[in-house]
Amino acid sequence: MVDRSYGYRLFTAVNTILLLTLSIGCVLPLVHILAVALSGKSAATANLVYLWPVDFTLEAFAKTLSNDKFSHSLFISVQRTLLGTGAFLVIAALTAYPLSKESRSFKGRGLYAWFFVFTMLFSGGLVPSYILVMRLGLNNSLWALVLPVAVEVWSIILLLNFFRNIPKELEEASLIDGAGHFTTMLRIYLPLSLPALATLSLFTMVFHWNEWFMGMIYNTNSDNYPLATLLQTIIVQQDFTKLAMNPEAVEDITNRTVKAAQIFIGAVPILLVYPFLQRFFVKGIVLGAVKE
Amino acid sequence: MEKSPAEPKIRWNLQRNWPLHFMLIPAVLLTIVFAYLPMAGAVMAFQDFKPWLGFGDSPWVGLKNFQKLFGQEDSVQVMWNTLIIAFSKIVAGLIAPFAFALMLNEVRNSLFKRSVQTLVYLPHFLSWVVLGGILIDMLSTEGGMINKLTGWLFGIEPIFFLGDGDWFRFTVVVSHVWKEFGFGTIVFLASLAGINPALYEAAVTDGANRWKQTLYITIPAMLPITIVLATLALGSILNAGFDQIFNLYNSLVYDKGDIIDTYVYRTALVNGNMGFGTAVGLFKSAIGFLLIVAAYRLAYQFANYRIF
Numbered sequence: 064m065v066d067r068s069y070g071y072r073l074f075t076a077v078n079t080i081l082l083l084t085l086s087i088g089c090v091l092p093l094v095h096i097l098a099v100a101l102s103g104k105s106a107a108t109a110n111l112v113y114l115w116p117v118d119f120t121l122e123a124f125a126k127t128l129s130n131d132k133f134s135h136s137l138f139i140s141v142q143r144t145l146l147g148t149g150a151f152l153v154i155a156a157l158t159a160y161p162l163s164k165e166s167r168s169f170k171g172r173g174l175y176a177w178f179f180v181f182t183m184l185f186s187g188g189l190v191p192s193y194i195l196v197m198r199l200g201l202n203n204s205l206w207a208l209v210l211p212v213a214v215e216v217w218s219i220i221l222l223l224n225f226f227r228n229i230p231k232e233l234e235e236a237s238l239i240d241g242a243g244h245f246t247t248m249l250r251i252y253l254p255l256s257l258p259a260l261a262t263l264s265l266f267t268m269v270f271h272w273n274e275w276f277m278g279m280i281y282n283t284n285s286d287n288y289p290l291a292t293l294l295q296t297i298i299v300q301q302d303f304t305k306l307a308m309n310p311e312a313v314e315d316i317t318n319r320t321v322k323a324a325q326i327f328i329g330a331v332p333i334l335l336v337y338p339f340l341q342r343f344f345v346k347g348i349v350l351g352a353v354k355e
Numbered sequence: 356m357e358k359s360p361a362e363p364k365i366r367w368n369l370q371r372n373w374p375l376h377f378m379l380i381p382a383v384l385l386t387i388v389f390a391y392l393p394m395a396g397a398v399m400a401f402q403d404f405k406p407w408l409g410f411g412d413s414p415w416v417g418l419k420n421f422q423k424l425f426g427q428e429d430s431v432q433v434m435w436n437t438l439i440i441a442f443s444k445i446v447a448g449l450i451a452p453f454a455f456a457l458m459l460n461e462v463r464n465s466l467f468k469r470s471v472q473t474l475v476y477l478p479h480f481l482s483w484v485v486l487g488g489i490l491i492d493m494l495s496t497e498g499g500m501i502n503k504l505t506g507w508l509f510g511i512e513p514i515f516f517l518g519d520g521d522w523f524r525f526t527v528v529v530s531h532v533w534k535e536f537g538f539g540t541i542v543f544l545a546s547l548a549g550i551n552p553a554l555y556e557a558a559v560t561d562g563a564n565r566w567k568q569t570l571y572i573t574i575p576a577m578l579p580i581t582i583v584l585a586t587l588a589l590g591s592i593l594n595a596g597f598d599q600i601f602n603l604y605n606s607l608v609y610d611k612g613d614i615i616d617t618y619v620y621r622t623a624l625v626n627g628n629m630g631f632g633t634a635v636g637l638f639k640s641a642i643g644f645l646l647i648v649a650a651y652r653l654a655y656q657f658a659n660y661r662i663f
Binding site (some may be wrong): 068071074075078079081082083085086087088089090092093095096099107110113114149152153154157158160161162164169170171175178179184185186187190191192194195199210211213214219235242243244245248269272273274275276280291294295298299319322324325326329330333337340341 | 371372374375376378379381382383385386388389390392393394395397399406414455458459461462467470471472473474475476477478480481482484485486488489490491492493497499500517535537560562564565574597598601602615619620623624629632633636637639640641643644647648
């Protein structure tokens with residue numbers, strides 16, 4: 064039943080305008096940075112650009128992409144994201160499957176579960192982890208950015224709750240037909256969990272693409288920086304001593320339009336996967352959170 | 356059939372289940388190395404740790420690092436900053452999505468509703484490096500877009516958002532809410548979807564208008580999840596958001612904007628004070644652990660909430 068009173072119609076109008084303003088406000092900063100990136104250098108430096116490019120030019124993007132340092136760290140970020148997501152998928156599937164069994168049929172399940180959950184509650188902190196990675200000699204390698212975060216306990220819990228919603232009869236049938244646990248997992252559980260695996264992979268990809276701190280502390284050589292770390296150094300810290308570049312090259316990457324182009328390119332992969340993410344994540348985060 | 360059924364069952368269990376143990380090996384090894392070894396390494400908190408001496412030969416100093424933590428003016432200030440910023444974020448971060456979910460609930464046009472959702476969820480997925488870069492640009496006092504707007508609207512001087520301590524805290528809380536309120540509504544919308552429509556029909560029959568329906572049906576239905584979220588947030592009262600602060604702060608605002616995590620990073624990895632840095636981190640982990648356990652207990656008692 065629709066309320067047609069004058070007051071409610073007034074409320075609807077105000078509500079709609081407010082929602083519209085807030086949601087536009089969420090993307091406005093991105094629009095602004097894109098407009099700056101597409102503007103002429105002088106207009107941008109004079110702060111004449113708001114939400115639409117002034118003196119439209121692609122120069123800033125061309126400059127950014129032709130910069131070796133930038134394209135190299137872009138490549139490292141792609142590698143890292145692929146490796147990180149692959150490692151996550153393998154570990155998550157292998158770990159969630161046994162943990163999804165009942166304690167009755169899998170002795171020791173409870174012990175394993177607490178072993179993993181405890182790491183969510185308590186950690187040794189930044190400094191011991193840093194020393195460990197250095198001692199293992201992982202610094203300046205891609206593995207330092209992948210292995211310490213490969214066991215994603217929270218995602219494993221979501222996945223195991225998803226596994227538990229798969230009818231037991233399927234597992235029983237497959238075991239009776241002579242399949243072992245590996246076959247059952249590969250042929251029954253994983254194919255049926257594709258939506259959950261896709262959601263969690265997308266989240267992992269976003270994490271690895273955005274993560275910059277490990278890239279900063281575990282790499283002593285800026286040639287190994289993933290893109291997020293490079294952006295952090297250039298745009299946020301504005302520390303060019305680490306980059307070992309000549310002054311003209313620094314001049315080139317610090318002008319406002321080029322900075323804006325770098326920021327925007329850093330966000331592009333997220334914008335690209337976002338439509339897929341959005342289709343899945345509402346289901347994804349509710350999955351596992353709600354139980355009968 | 357005189358045999359006791361228990362013994363063959365256990366053997367059968369092991370025979371059938373060895374692949375399950377086998378599957379867990381990679382995750383167990385990685386967890387031991389990258390989670391449990393650092394926990395053991397936290398003994399550094401009780402040492403004057405020197406990297407070239409290692410754990411064995413660094414001198415033991417007992418609780419000196421912890422005494423320093425509570426005795427030094429700057430580390431005490433850092434703890435206050437953390438609590439103030441984290442608390443403000445939690446409160447604002449609960450109210451905003453609650454209100455937004457209520458507003459969204461009144462929208463009848465589903466296309467408009469979905470478009471709004473698409474836009475407001477987006478900032479959650481952008482990193483603080485990207486957003487930090489954008490904010491530094493937009494909040495600049497030399498012609499940043501925000502300062503131009505406030506100057507034009509209210510005719511005031513440019514505000515030093517990232518250079519003045521109090522404005523910095525304000526900026527941190529507001530930009531956090533801006534980034535997360537959309538994503539935060541998902542949980543509330545899920546609880547709204549679970550309301551039985553018959554309740555509304557009954558209310559309409561009894562003469563309740565939209566406002567009364569919201570007050571007596573919608574809001575009460577959202578309260579349980581709100582209580583759960585508020586309780587669980589207690590566990591993160593020491594997490595004021597390292598990524599965000601680190602990408603926005605500078606030495607001008609250390610007195611009001613420096614938090615435990617940024618302080619640990621600077622003392623240990625920048626200034627090389629490893630033992631003290633570890634002590635601060637360990638203190639945070641330990642308190643955080645107690646708070647999380649307490650929070651989950653409370654959430655379980657009040658709202659029967661369990662993660663698994």
